Amino acid sequence: MSLTxxxxxxxxxFRNTRFVLFAIAFPVLLFLLQAGxxxxxxxxxxxxxxxxxxxxxxxFGTISGAMSVGGRLAVERAAGWxxxxxxxxxxxxxxxxxxxxxxxxxALPALILVPLVGTLFQGVHLGPGAxxxxxxxxxxxxxxxxxLGLLLGQFGTVDSMQPVNMLVTMVMGFLGGLWxxxxxxxxxxxxxxxxLPSYWLIQVARGAVTQDRTASLATAAGVLAxxxxxxxxxxxxxxxxxxxxx
Amino acid sequence: MxxxxxxKTQVSGVAAGAAVHLTALRKHYGDVHAxxxxxxxxxxxxxxxxxxxxxxxxxxxxxMILGLTKPDHGEVTIFxxxxxxxxxxxxxxxxxxGGALLEDATVFEMVAMVASLHRKPMPIKDALRRAGIEDxxxxxxxxxxxGQKQRVRFAVALVSDPDLLLLDEPTAAMDVGTRREFxxxxxxxxxxxxxxxxxxxxxEEAEEFADRVVLMxxxxxxxxxxxxxxxxxxxxxxxxxxVPGVTEPVIAGLxxxxxYELRDGRVAVSxxxxxxxxRALLTRYPxxxxxxxxxxxxxxxxxxLTSDEIxxxxxxxxxx
Numbered sequence: 001m002s003l004t005x006x007x008x009x010x011x012x013x014f015r016n017t018r019f020v021l022f023a024i025a026f027p028v029l030l031f032l033l034q035a036g037x038x039x040x041x042x043x044x045x046x047x048x049x050x051x052x053x054x055x056x057x058x059x060f061g062t063i064s065g066a067m068s069v070g071g072r073l074a075v076e077r078a079a080g081w082x083x084x085x086x087x088x089x090x091x092x093x094x095x096x097x098x099x100x101x102x103x104x105x106x107a108l109p110a111l112i113l114v115p116l117v118g119t120l121f122q123g124v125h126l127g128p129g130a131x132x133x134x135x136x137x138x139x140x141x142x143x144x145x146x147x148l149g150l151l152l153g154q155f156g157t158v159d160s161m162q163p164v165n166m167l168v169t170m171v172m173g174f175l176g177g178l179w180x181x182x183x184x185x186x187x188x189x190x191x192x193x194x195x196l197p198s199y200w201l202i203q204v205a206r207g208a209v210t211q212d213r214t215a216s217l218a219t220a221a222g223v224l225a226x227x228x229x230x231x232x233x234x235x236x237x238x239x240x241x242x243x244x245x246x
Numbered sequence: 247m248x249x250x251x252x253x254k255t256q257v258s259g260v261a262a263g264a265a266v267h268l269t270a271l272r273k274h275y276g277d278v279h280a281x282x283x284x285x286x287x288x289x290x291x292x293x294x295x296x297x298x299x300x301x302x303x304x305x306x307x308x309x310m311i312l313g314l315t316k317p318d319h320g321e322v323t324i325f326x327x328x329x330x331x332x333x334x335x336x337x338x339x340x341x342x343x344g345g346a347l348l349e350d351a352t353v354f355e356m357v358a359m360v361a362s363l364h365r366k367p368m369p370i371k372d373a374l375r376r377a378g379i380e381d382x383x384x385x386x387x388x389x390x391x392x393g394q395k396q397r398v399r400f401a402v403a404l405v406s407d408p409d410l411l412l413l414d415e416p417t418a419a420m421d422v423g424t425r426r427e428f429x430x431x432x433x434x435x436x437x438x439x440x441x442x443x444x445x446x447x448x449x450e451e452a453e454e455f456a457d458r459v460v461l462m463x464x465x466x467x468x469x470x471x472x473x474x475x476x477x478x479x480x481x482x483x484x485x486x487x488x489v490p491g492v493t494e495p496v497i498a499g500l501x502x503x504x505x506y507e508l509r510d511g512r513v514a515v516s517x518x519x520x521x522x523x524x525r526a527l528l529t530r531y532p533x534x535x536x537x538x539x540x541x542x543x544x545x546x547x548x549x550x551l552t553s554d555e556i557x558x559x560x561x562x563x564x565x566x
Contacts (some may be wrong), residue, residue, distance in 0.1 A: 006364035012350045022340035084402065087342075088335045088363040089311060244316075 002098075005090070009102035012072065018162075019068050022169075027061035027110045028117055030179070035122045038181070047123055051182065051209035053190045054118040058138050059201045059227070060178040061110020066145035067165055069103035071154030074161045077242075092239060096150060103146035104139070111139055129206040137204040137217070141224050144197050147231035172198035182213055197227040250424070261464070265290045265324070265410050265441035266311060271320035279488065280306040282465030284320070288443060295452035296445040298462035304445040305343050307462070308414045312340055315566050324410060326376055332410070334366040339408035341399045341416050343445075347387035354383040357401050364406040377401035378431050392419030397428065404435060411435075413444035429455050452476075483520035486538040488512050489531050500526050 009223060015020055039049040076082045084207050085095060091191060115135065118124035126134070148168070173179040174187065176198030193199040203220035206213075266288040273281040280304040288294050292297055298304050309315035310322055313329030324332035332338050337422065348356055357374060361367035377400045377505045387395060396419055403411060417425040418430075434441050446452060452459050452473065459476040461469040469476055482504060497506045497507040502519035518537055528534055 002359075002362040006361050008351060008355050008359045011355070012348065015350050076348070078488075079348070080290065080342060081346065081348060082345055083314060083342055084340075084345050084399075085363070086314060086342050087333055087338065088360060088406070089336065090363045 002090075006102050006105075009098060010105055011067055012096075013102065013106045016068070016071075016224035018064045019065075023061055023064035023068060023106070024113065027057040027064070028113050028163060030060070031057035031114055031117060032121065034181075035118075037124065042123070047125065048210055049124040050118060051124045051126065052183065052206065054114055054122070054124055055138075055205045056136060056178045056202055056210055058111055058114045058134065058205065059141070059198065060173060061114060062107045062138050062142045063145045063172055063178075063198060063201065064169060065110060066103045066105035066142040067152075067169065068106060069099045070149035070151075070153030070156065070165060071161045073099060073150060074156045075158050078158045087147070092243060096235070096239060098148050099150060103149060104142060107142045108145075109137065112133055122141060126208065133208040133217075136206040137221075138201065141201040141204045144224055144228040144231050145201075147235050148197075149229055151231055151235040151238060154235065154242055161192065163168045170214075172196055177202055197224060200224050200227070261534075263286060263290070264323070265292070265325060266443065267321075267323045268311070268524045269308075269321045271307070272318050273303075273310060273315060274318055279309065279465045281317075283468055284462075284465070284565060286460065286467065286470075288441060289395060290325075290441050291439045292458055293442045293456050294444075294458045294460060295456035296443060296460050296462060297447075297449065297452055298445075299447075301464075302462040303465040304462055305414055306465075307341070308342075308412055308443070308445055311412060334405040336366060337408055337499050338410050338412065339403035339406050340412040341396070341403045341414060343414040343418070345399060347390075347395055347398055348500060350386065353379060353390075353398050354382055354388055356398065357388065357405050360402050361405045367405050368407040370405065373401045373405040377430055377436055378427060389476065393421065393424035393428075396420055396424075397431075400428070400431070408440070408445070410441045413442065414521060415445055415447065417446070417448070425451070438470040481515055482518045484518060484540050485520055485524055485527070486513070486536075487515075487527070487528070487532050487541070488536045492531060496530065 024233055034053045034057070035050045038053065039046045060157070076085075082095070082219055090098075110137075115124070149165075152168070154163065175192050176196040177185065177193045179191075182199070182202070183191060185193065198217075200220045200223040203215045204217065204224065207217055247265065264287045268284055268286040271281055271284040272279070273287075284303070284307060296304050296307065304313060310317050311324065311329060313322070313333055317318065322329055325337055327335075329338070351359075353374070354370065358370050361370050361373070367373075371380070374383055377397045379394065379397045379401060382394060382398070383388065387398065390398065396416060400413075400416065402431075403413070413432075417428055420428060420469055432442070444451075444456075456473055459469070459471065459473055461476065488511055492508065492511060493515060494508055497503065497508060497513055497515060500515065500517075500523050502517045502523045503515055504518055505516040509512045515523060515527075524537070524539070
């Protein structure tokens, strides 16, 4: 793996208009919209609600960014670029590792912009410890989503990746409590949400802003670690099979 | 071909020093024998053309040399070591068939990225210059023509400064002019003693640029020799004529016939000595009419070499 490889991955990601819109602009705008709707200005609970919404949208942007690696993987597989890279000293782990690191890095803009907007326009005020908890927690919580993206990218074709990614993001977003805040969820939806990694990604950060409907950090991190292990194992298995086939 | 037999006996001694050394290489996909017993030794500095029709096993052979495909049987050594090792040392560069580029990256970015993965790459500017694409450095690959893309892939293949270049149908998407320029830049590169193995459909390219030609058909090597030798094999003319009452055995029995086709009394005979064939034909059938004699096009000659049993394999395997 080389720095140039990771850098080119990131450059290519930002050239993708859909990525910039969906993983950066969309979470910021949706946050402003939801905060305007649900957090009544002047109400005593305004700041807490805004902070909870902010956590949701940070998670959403992070997921979109992290999973963007899948599309590039599918393209490179279809184009024969992956085969070309196998003729370099770059190893399989190096190839996937570079993709994973770039996925983690392109998840950062939303992770920084959403809180910035929250602080500047929605009056979210948190201590340094809480900020660290939210940003670092959500960022590390992106790991299973990067692995999921890499897994899907090895199954999908260039044409199917977009709808597949869209569908996964929709399910994660709607049912996992990103777009419909868990605070307003009926009991059955809450049960469904608990089966999704996106729910647990929120739970990782939520403790820093509210104790309402919040699992412990250890539980949330543990569940995400299990998801990461499962996605990672499936992804590596698939890669081995795929590269042995050719 | 006597000569190739001699070459083969020398193989075991030079195997360690050979650029490419293939022994009894086989690869089956289900019932299809893609590569069915290939022995080949390429000395450092040789420029070898691998010729054959589609499905002859050229690409599978190339893939096995590169280590992208595992042989079912047989062995591949590249400069005395395994393909994987040769790849990790940057000793092999390759243009794969149908390999595309990254649509969202520029030419410079792609070449630089591949260079960064190798331990001792050549300067990126050199690679671009050698491939003749310096002026395209800043262009996205989605904005390149087919021929330009091939040259970018050539730059990607040679940026590691490899000792062995494998080119699988490198000029497939190029027009005649671009093809010439491509081979010119290739030639400049190989002047410094690099080994090149290229697979191609075009016999002209093999004649012009290769020291040696290896012909494959149905997964086997059917001819292997210098360009002059293979050109001699491929020489000859085609006689077209209407021959009333002629039968297939008679045509096949004519002297110097290498291939023939018979349809409604109309024959097309390929011959290595058209004068002799025609005299014999006229003696048997004085009423032959509408006679036309044409030099066999290179394309046709190549087809006759790769689709006939007349050119005998250099040695029948596999009882080794």
